Amino acid sequence: xxxxxxxxYNAGNIQSVLFALDRIGVKPLxxxxxxxxxxxxxxxxxxxxxxxxxMAHLKKHQLDTLIQSYNKxxxxxxxxxxxxCRHSEEGDVDCLNVFDLxxxxxPEKAGLKVPHMGWNTVSFNDHPLFKDIAxxxxxxxxxxxxxxxSESTIGQTTYGLSFASSIARDNYMATQFHPxxxxxxxxxxxxxxxxx
Amino acid sequence: MIAKRIIPCxxxxxxxxxxxxxxxxxxxxxxxxxxxxxxxxQGADELVFLDITATLEKRKTIAELARKVAEHINIPFTIxxxxxxxxxxxxxxxxxxxxxxxxxxxxNHPDLINEASRAFGAQCIVVAVDARExxxxxxxxxxxxxxxxxxxxxxWASECEDRGAGEILxxxxxxDGTKKGFALEALKKLNDQLGIPLIASGGxxxxxxxxxxxxxxxxxxxxxxxxxxxxxxxxxxxxEYLINHGVTVR
Numbered sequence: 001x002x003x004x005x006x007x008x009y010n011a012g013n014i015q016s017v018l019f020a021l022d023r024i025g026v027k028p029l030x031x032x033x034x035x036x037x038x039x040x041x042x043x044x045x046x047x048x049x050x051x052x053x054x055m056a057h058l059k060k061h062q063l064d065t066l067i068q069s070y071n072k073x074x075x076x077x078x079x080x081x082x083x084x085c086r087h088s089e090e091g092d093v094d095c096l097n098v099f100d101l102x103x104x105x106x107p108e109k110a111g112l113k114v115p116h117m118g119w120n121t122v123s124f125n126d127h128p129l130f131k132d133i134a135x136x137x138x139x140x141x142x143x144x145x146x147x148x149x150s151e152s153t154i155g156q157t158t159y160g161l162s163f164a165s166s167i168a169r170d171n172y173m174a175t176q177f178h179p180x181x182x183x184x185x186x187x188x189x190x191x192x193x194x195x196x
Numbered sequence: 197m198i199a200k201r202i203i204p205c206x207x208x209x210x211x212x213x214x215x216x217x218x219x220x221x222x223x224x225x226x227x228x229x230x231x232x233x234x235x236x237x238q239g240a241d242e243l244v245f246l247d248i249t250a251t252l253e254k255r256k257t258i259a260e261l262a263r264k265v266a267e268h269i270n271i272p273f274t275i276x277x278x279x280x281x282x283x284x285x286x287x288x289x290x291x292x293x294x295x296x297x298x299x300x301x302x303x304n305h306p307d308l309i310n311e312a313s314r315a316f317g318a319q320c321i322v323v324a325v326d327a328r329e330x331x332x333x334x335x336x337x338x339x340x341x342x343x344x345x346x347x348x349x350x351x352w353a354s355e356c357e358d359r360g361a362g363e364i365l366x367x368x369x370x371x372d373g374t375k376k377g378f379a380l381e382a383l384k385k386l387n388d389q390l391g392i393p394l395i396a397s398g399g400x401x402x403x404x405x406x407x408x409x410x411x412x413x414x415x416x417x418x419x420x421x422x423x424x425x426x427x428x429x430x431x432x433x434x435x436e437y438l439i440n441h442g443v444t445v446r
Contacts, residue, residue, distance in 0.1 A: 015292040019266050049317055108391075113416065115319050115362055117393050119199045119241055119446045138199060138446040140272055142294075142319040142362075159198060181272045181294065183236065 004194060005029040005040035007067075009057055013048040013180065017077070020180035024191050034066035041072055042194070046180075047079030051103070051145070052091025055083060067096055073196045076174035081167065082145055084174050090145050098172050101147050101164070112160040115144045122165050122177065124155035129166065129173055131192045137185045139165070139177035146176065199446045200410050200438070201241035201417035202431060203395060204424040206231055208247045208261060208277070213425065226425065229264050235424065236269050238431040241446055243269065244297065244365070244419060247277035248340070254278045259291045266292020274322055285312050289320060297322040297365055300338040303345060303352075306359060313360025318392075321363075323356040325349065327382075328369040334382055341369050350386060357392050364390060365419065368398040375401025375423070383414035395419050403429055403437045410443045 006017060008030045021028055021044075028044070031037055045067065047054065058064045067074070067084070076084045083095045088103040095103070106114045119138040124130045146163035149156065155166030155175070165176045173193070179186035206213045206228045213228045232243050245265060249257050262275050275288045276297030285296045302309050302323050312321050326341050327334045327349040334349035353364050366386060368379035378399045387394045396415035400406060406418050423429040438445045 013294070015290060016266060016294065019292055020270060022267070023270065048319065113391055113393050115392070116198070117319065117363065118201050118416065121197070141198075142272075144318070178272075181270065183270050187270060 003029055003040045004042045004044065005031060005037050006044045006046065007037060007063060008032045009054070009061065009063065013046050013078070013178070016178075017044060017046045017180045020187065020190060024187060024194065026194055032061050032063065034062045037063075037066055038070065042196070043070060043072070043074045044193075045074065045076040045080040045084075047077060047081075047083060048142075049079055050091060051079065051082060051088040051095065052093035054079060055093050055095060058083070058096075064096055068098065071171055073193065074172050075193050076172075077180070078143060078176060078178055081147060081174035081176050082143075084172065085147050088145060099147070099150070099152050099167055099169060099174075101150050101152070101167070103145050103147050105145050106160060109160055115142055116146075116159045117142045120157050120159060120165075120177075122155040122157050124166060125153075127154045127166075127168060128196060129168070129175075129189060129192050130155070133185055133188055133192075139175075139179070139182040139186060141165070141177045143176060197444050199241070199444050201395075202406070202434060202445065203242045203244055203417055203419040204231075204235045204240050204431070205244040205246065205397070205419045205421045206425075207421065208245055209249050211249075214248070228261070229268055231425065232265055232269050232273070235431060236271050239435055239446065240271065240431050241417070242271055243273040245273060245275050245277075246297070247275065249277070254280075255284055255287050258284065259287050262288050262291035262293040276322070276324055281308070282311055282315055285316060285321075289316060295320040295322050295363070297324045299324040299326065302356065303336060303338050303347065306355065309356055309359040309361055313362070318360050318362035321361050322365055322395075323353075323361040323363075324365040324367065325353060325356070326367045326369050329382070337369060349382065350389060353386055353390060357390055361392060363393045363395065365395040365397060371399030372397070373422070374399055377401065377405040378409045378414070378418070380408060380412050380414055383409065384412050387414050387416070393417065400429075403434050406434060407438060407441050407443065410438065411441075
């Protein structure tokens with residue numbers, strides 16, 4: 001079987017991702033070694049935490065260059081998506097620039113609670129990641145920062161404003177929502193990634 | 197549009213789900229993981245597990261519970277009950293919990309909220325507040341509702357938000373277990389003042405109570421226990437009812 005790797009760093013939701021993969025019969029390699037990761041057939045880059053701290057951690061382990069040079073299917077989740085962008089307002093930090101996008105905080109608006117927490121719909125373009133998934137399905141979100149809309153948007157969600165809840169370019173894909181926590185639909189999306 | 201969340205709560209004691217009325221008189225309601233899986237399959241949006249086991253090896257029981265739940269359940273879940281320190285939170289999250297709920301410890305050591313939020317992110321820090329109305333004023337209670345404090349519900353909830361809590365879970369002790377409906381007035385006031393999500397708890401007895409809650413704009417999510425455990429209001433029926441009445445749910 002093709003080796004799926006999960007980048008092991010100080011992200012809060014690694015265990016959830018491992019359990020979710022286990023439920024679909026995938027036993028991934030868990031590693032923070034760039035050389036080992038580079039040879040995996042696919043990489044999942046989970047993330048829950050603060051952007052600037054996590055960027056520093058990635059750099060320390062040379063995981064930044066690994067991610068930028070990797071050329072096989074790569075899936076970032078939540079903070080993973082944000083770190084793949086150009087710059088984040090969280091901790092005012094330059095990120096990986098896989099996607100040339102700014103990451104901003106949700107605006108302070110009456111009635112708009114931050115974090116954006118809970119189930120929201122994703123309207124998506126035709127993309128293999130969403131194969132067999134119903135348009136406007138609900139996915140689980142927990143985040144205070146978002147990536148702006150661009151040509152790389154493949155799924156969008158509205159919360160006070162419309163933002164990019166999934167993005168893709170070449171071999172890179174990323175979701176702002178947590179497929180590992182999004183019930184059956186999330187499981188389907190993870191399976192779609194595994195079967196790419 | 198973001199959906200209103202329906203959250204079954206499982207009080208866990210010595211590995212079993214239990215349910216009390218007004219915080220006492222516990223009765224057995226089944227295996228927590230099995231119940232959790234059933235709810236997850238039925239379309240529950242999240243689960244809350246409150247471990248009310250009183251053991252010296254609390255951390256071990258929290259870790260075991262978190263792991264067992266996380267292995268089987270593909271929706272977010274919160275673990276609470278006896279979370280006292282950064283270490284306890286770390287243990288729960290490392291074993292697969294998505295969020296932790298702290299209650300008495302937050303009142304006794306408010307700095308814990310700040311430290312936990314910095315260490316793990318606001319999104320996983322839920323502050324649970326139990327309160328009861330005395331002479332028109334809502335007072336926070338701790339230690340499973342047994343100790344009255346001088347803290348005002350509304351002031352304390354705002355302080356929790358300022359200190360970095362990601363969500364507030366408010367249980368009205370006056371309504372808990374009565375099945376007469378949520379504490380709408382207090383919830384509405386709290387929901388209007390908070391910039392973070394609010395989960396309403398205590399008093400759900402029938403589907404209309406959830407509709408009243410959401411129509412009043414009094415919470416982002418509703419939590420209940422026995423009406424789900426004993427199948428009085430099945431989650432799918434509740435959701436269908438809410439959708440038919442114009443509430444956005446998943």
